[in-house]
Amino acid sequence: xxxxxxxxxxxxxxxxxxxxxxxxxxxxxxxxxxxxxxxxxxxxxxxxxxxxxxxxxxxxxxxxxxxxxxxxxxxxxxxxxxxxxxxxxxxxxxxxxxxxxxxxxxxxxxxxxxxxxxxxxxxxxxxxxxxxxxxxxxxxxxxxxxxxxxxxxxxxxxxxxxxxxxxxxxxxxxxx
Numbered sequence: 001x002x003x004x005x006x007x008x009x010x011x012x013x014x015x016x017x018x019x020x021x022x023x024x025x026x027x028x029x030x031x032x033x034x035x036x037x038x039x040x041x042x043x044x045x046x047x048x049x050x051x052x053x054x055x056x057x058x059x060x061x062x063x064x065x066x067x068x069x070x071x072x073x074x075x076x077x078x079x080x081x082x083x084x085x086x087x088x089x090x091x092x093x094x095x096x097x098x099x100x101x102x103x104x105x106x107x108x109x110x111x112x113x114x115x116x117x118x119x120x121x122x123x124x125x126x127x128x129x130x131x132x133x134x135x136x137x138x139x140x141x142x143x144x145x146x147x148x149x150x151x152x153x154x155x156x157x158x159x160x161x162x163x164x165x166x167x168x169x170x171x172x173x174x175x176x
Contacts, residue, residue: 007101007139015095047071065114075112075128083108085159086133093152099145103138131163 005013024030037052039059047070048059059074061067072080087106094101110131116124135153137146154160 007103011091011095011099011101014091015098018092018095045070050077075110078128079108079110079131082131082133082159082163085157086135086153089153089157089160090135090149093149093156094145097145097148099141099149101137101139101141103136105136105138106133107136108133133160 037050039048039050041048045068046061046066047068050057050059057077058071059077060070061073062069083106086108087104090104090106091101093099094104108131110128112128113124115121116126135150137149
């Protein structure tokens with residue numbers, strides 16, 4: 001179990017670890033870190049168990065879509081991934097610039113129109129829309145520090161950039 005720190009103490013630790021990792025990443029043999037997630041569908045329920053490293057996240061749909069509501073939907077996980085990445089990016093910026101955060105909260109909202117995903121209407125979008133986020137800071141943080149975090153997060157958050165400047169995605173289907 002990790003030690004219990006207040007957020008400013010955590011940011012000091014994060015800065016030291018991040019600086020050490022940046023030094024490693026500066027070496028000529030540094031390479032991208034592979035990412036992977038797999039999902040298995042449970043027979044009978046359709047519940048999806050997403051495995052990411054040693055973690056398992058249960059995803060499900062609501063009753064209207066044949067689910068049981070046992071976990072978040074994939075579009076909700078997208079918003080959660082964005083919120084988590086925004087928070088982590090804000091923490092990195094705060095650590096890098098010794099910004100004394102005492103609290104951090106990120107809220108992400110959006111909407112999805114299932115008329116699109118269920119092919120009821122071609123006139124509505126399929127992906128989630130109206131995605132918006134709010135970063136909330138607690139403590140004696142200056143307006144300049146808030147602006148710095150906001151600017152740097154928008155420039156450095158990988159999930160935000162994947163949504164606003166999408167990368168190519170390739171796919172295939174095959175028999176098991």
